[in-house]
Amino acid sequence: MEQFEQKKGKPIKQSNRIKFWIGGLLIISAIVYLIVSSTQANAQYFLTVEELQAKGDQMIGHDVRVSGAVIGDTIQYDPQSLKLTFEVANVPGDNKVIEEQGGLAAVLHAAVNDANQPRLKVVYNDVKPDLLKNEAQAIMTGKLGNDGVFYAQELLLKCPTKYEEALPQQSGG
Amino acid sequence: MIANIGYGALCITLVIAVYGIVAAIYGSQRKSPYWVDSARNAMLLTFPLLTLSVIALEILLVNGNYELDYVASVTSKSMPLYLKITALWGGQAGSLVFWTWVMSAFASAVTLRNWERDREFLPWVIVVALVTLTFFLGLIIFVENPFARVWVFGGSVIVKSMFPPAGAALFFQEDGRGLNPLLRHPGMIIHPPMLYIGFVAFVIPYAFAIAALITGRTDDRWIRITRRWTLVAWLFLSLGLLLGGRWAYDVLGWGGYWGWDPVEISALMPWLTGTAFLHSVMIQEKRGMLKHWNMVLIILTYDLVIFGTFLTRSGVLSSVHAFAQSSIGPLFFGFIGLTFVVSLSLLLNRWNELKSEAHLTSLLSREALFLLNNLLFLGILVVSFWGVIFPLLSELITGQKVTVGPPFYQRATAPLFAGLLLLMGIAPLSAWRHSTVQTLGKALWKPTIVSLFGPLIAAVFGIHYWAALLGFWLVAFVASVTFYEYGRAVIARSHSRSEPIWRAFWELAGRNRRRYGGYIIHLGVAMMGLGIIGVEMFQTETQGTIGPGQELKLGHYSISYDSIAIFDTSDGRNVARAVVNIYKDGHLVGEVYPRRDYYYESQQPMTIPGVRSTMEDDLYVILVDWKPVSTSMATFKIYHNPLVNWLWLGGLVFILGALVAAWPDRDEQTVRVKKKKESLVRSNA
Structure with a gap:
């Protein structure tokens, strides 16, 4: 051929x-x-609350991604202006550590109820996601402000406590 | 009892599968049809056994046997029957059972075909199918068992296990935790099985490829046998991806359809290599080229299928999808690594026998353009893979997790997708072997001129952004080339046979299904492209709080809040449903009902948008907040999504085209029989 x-x-x-x-x-x-x-x-750093606060000034103004446990009592929402504020507690970033402490649900529960865990105030201007509630895991993309408040542009949530199956993106940026 | 039957059936299947592997290898080495037949019977036996296991699990799900952890985790008393049935694939363990069941059905169907001419492939196809099956069965039986029950020691310690631990009692739960309301959508109910069927069907061409490599029968026979399987796999995978997108658009309430989430990407990756494979096998069939490449593509597709099955069901990546923490990760990686290395070494072993029978002769020939198309698909694959593993890599190297989000994928893949559209326009008009700028130009100039109307019309409507104009041109180019090619053939046939146009159209598609099915698919892609450009580049949004009778404006549209009703339903929801009027340029054009359902049982709200949908655009209204009295203010968020319906309509056309391409050719069969008869006559003479 x-x-x-x-x-x-x-x-x-x-x-x-x-x-x-x-x-x-x-x-x-x-x-x-x-x-x-x-x-x-x-590229964005993916940090825990503790890491973000440790880096402090260095991170101000940079786009970063932060993960934390939502503290239900702190959720405040003004539907008029769509201004959503809440606090998240530090959760470890390492899957292995999470596994050792009994899984994500247990880690989130412990983080929310432990007053010694570092906490971060978050501001997000958009529709309040359906999955935002106590002990949900929040993954936020945004910038740390000079005031130590995290201004999120994107907010993803998952609630491992109740469901194991697929729960994709709840809100887009 | 029923759980024991289901579990027992799984265990017996595992033993039979292992026996089948051994028998097939032994039979092939000894050239003993007896042992190969025995292996085939083992393969065939797996299907009724797995069916028994699936039926057992279904009975438990429908009955609500909540002492089973899996049943409790995916169903609840208040769920309707169809959701209890489909809960089979609602969680990890059940999905794996479903996967093996479909795998066994497909592999059994293949072993029942006529093997006369391909005897030597049979044992190895069985081996590959059964090895895959054995791996998944092992996972189910030893790690992720859906039949495992929950046990309790002395009223406190709870253990999940198949058999009662000493001194433990069965732990009865009153009710299950149920399926997340967000997933109770028709699109989401058929999306996972479609994806899985697509995944599993790709195992068949892979099995034949491996059989070809082992037996040394490396001509294009394996490709011809599995052509239809590949198309069917691809059809279902495409359908699964589309349904997932539609579900996101309907349910997630942010006016999007694709979020570049790692789980979505893991379903896209085998689709990318599969699509490249579909194109490049044509070059091997026509020109005897790219034989190594096709082997690499099908091996990649197989391992990406396994990778995809794993990613959707494990917690390895910080996806918002499944966060099931489970120990199956290392097992999956081990299996993927092993099959990849073994497949590649088989390929290297036959490397010299897979030499091309021809060379590329011209940069503009059909085969060169197909090769380019393959490069672009693989480029998108590499971008996707890079994005998924980048966080893991960066953590490994720098100790700091760094992620990339949707903007990364959009930026890196947009030029590649644009390149694919351009090729989709050029390649159908280029000739095999030899094509020059002159011949190609001659074929292309008419549809090219027609396609310029696309951006021209957009410009008249006031669009001046270059990327959008380029996008509109590409879409128009693909559409006009496709119509031109198909139309020319239809008219030619209709003239020469004096058939009516519609009949010629139909007959042509029937004559060369892959070719004309392919054109319909291309047209579907062009339509989808139009929708994607519309949403990605021209989506606008606004929000505001308005009282009854007041208006909220967005572009040409405005909405006015009419009233709200709040009520409880019989299936455990509290519904807040607003009535909203939509005006376009001051004229009333419709009424939508955005609402918020609150599921008492799972304490989970669910936002359901009210959408006014036309081919021109969607107005997507979300009810954000309200007061229980109709006279008070309510807050809405509105998205304007231009052209988005072209995405869904294009998706339908795409699937229709894939159906045409995958439909069995009657002609092919009769031709084969005729040839056989001829050769018989000749050998008798």
């Missing part, structure tokens, strides 16, 4: 093959460039 091909058509030139290699490499480098530049532009 190969020889037949070469006899019938023009002989396959070396330059032709080089052309394909150059084309392929160009596309691959374009894809690599897209990935690298998009990562640089959009």
Whole structure:
């Protein structure tokens, strides 16, 4: 087949093959460039409340992602202005640690009821998500303000206490 | 009792599966049809046994046997019957049972086909199917057992186990915890099984690929046998992804359909390699090229399917999806790693036999453009994979978790998707083997000119953003090329056979299903592209608090709050339902009923938007807050989603096209029989 091909058509030139290699490499480098530049532009630290507060000033003004346990009593919502404020308590970021302490539900419960855990005040301006309640895990994307308050642009919630199955994104940015 | 039957059936299946693997390998080595037949019978026996297990689990779910932890975790007394039945795949353990059941059904169906010409494949197809089955059965039996009961010691300690621990009593729960209200939506009920069926069906072409590598019969026979399976797998996977998107749009209340969540991505990844595979096998069939590449693609697809099954059901990533903490992670990674390494070494072993029969001759030939399409699909795959593992990698290397969100995926994949649309327009008009700028230009200039009307019309409507105009052009380009190609063929046929147009259209699709099904799919993609551009680039929103009779404006639209009703329902909900009038340019165009359901049992509110839907746009109204009296103020949030219905309509067209492509060819069968008869006649002569 190969020889037949070469006899019938023009002989396959070396330059032709080089052309394909150059084309392929160009596309691959374009894809690599897209990935690298998009990562640089959009990478966010994923921190626990404790880590965020430890880094303090360093993090002010940067986009970061923070995870914490929602403290039900602190939820305040003004539907007129859609201003939502609440506090989250520190939960460990490491899955292993969470596992050792008896699973996410137990960790969230302990965090909310432990007054010694570092706490973070959060402000979010949008519709109050259905899943926002006591002992839910909140994953927030936003910026830490000079006042030590976290201004969230995006708020994701999950409630492992009751359900084990899929619970996707509750609110988008 | 019933739980014991279900569990027993699983255990027997495991033993039979292991026996089948051994018998198939032995039979293949000894060239003994007796042992291979025995292996085939073992394969066939797994299906009734797993069916028994599924029936047992269904009975327990419907009866509400809450002493079973799984039953208690996914059902409750107040749930309607259909939700109790579908709770089979409502949690991790049940989903795994469902997975193995479908796997066994598909593999059994394959072993029942006519093997006359492909005898040597049979034992190895059985081995691959049974190894996969054994892995999942092992997981279910030893780690994630849906039949496990809850036991209690001396009134306090609770243990989950299949058999009673010494001195323990059965722990009866009054009621189950039930399925999350957010998941009680038709789209969400059929979304997981569609995805799973798609996942499982991809195991079949993989099994044949491995059989081809082991037996050394490395021509394109394995591809031809599994062509239909691949299309069916792809059809279901696509349907699953679309249903998931529709569910998000209907239920999650943020006017979106895809959030680049790791779990969504894990379902998308095998779809990407599968789509690349669907295209590149055509090159192998036509030109005998890309044989290594196709093997790599199907191996990747298989392992991504396993990876996807795992990701959706484990807590390894901080996804908002399933946060089931479970110990199956290392087992999954072990299995994925093992199958990947074994598959690749089989491929390396046959590397030289898989040489291309031809070379790429022209940069613009059909095969070169298909190769480019493959590169772009793989590019999107790499972006997705990178985004999913980046947090894990960064934590490993720097000790600090760094994540990337939806903007990362949008930015990195948008140019690649645009490139795919461009190729979708060019490739159908390029020729195999040899294509030059002249020949391609000659074929393309007419549809290209027509497609320029797309951005032109958009510009007339006042859209000047370059990316949107480019997007509109690409979508119009794909659509016009598709219509041009299909239309030309229809008219030619209708002239030459003096058939009516509709008949020619139908007959053509029937003659070459993959080709014309493919065109319908391309058209569906163009329509979906239109919807995606509309929502991603032109979505607007506003919010406000208004009293009865007052208005809230958004662009050409305004809504006025009419009244609210608050009542309890018989299935344990408290419903607050508002009546809202929609005006467009001052004219009343409709009425919607945004509401908030509060589920007493799970203490979970659920926001259901009121949507006025047209092909032009959706007005998506969310009830945010209210006072119990109709005369008070209520707060609404409104999204304006231009063109979003093209996404759903395009999805329907897409699935229709996939159905056409995957539908069995009657002609193909008759041709085969004819050829066989001819060869028989010849050998007799």
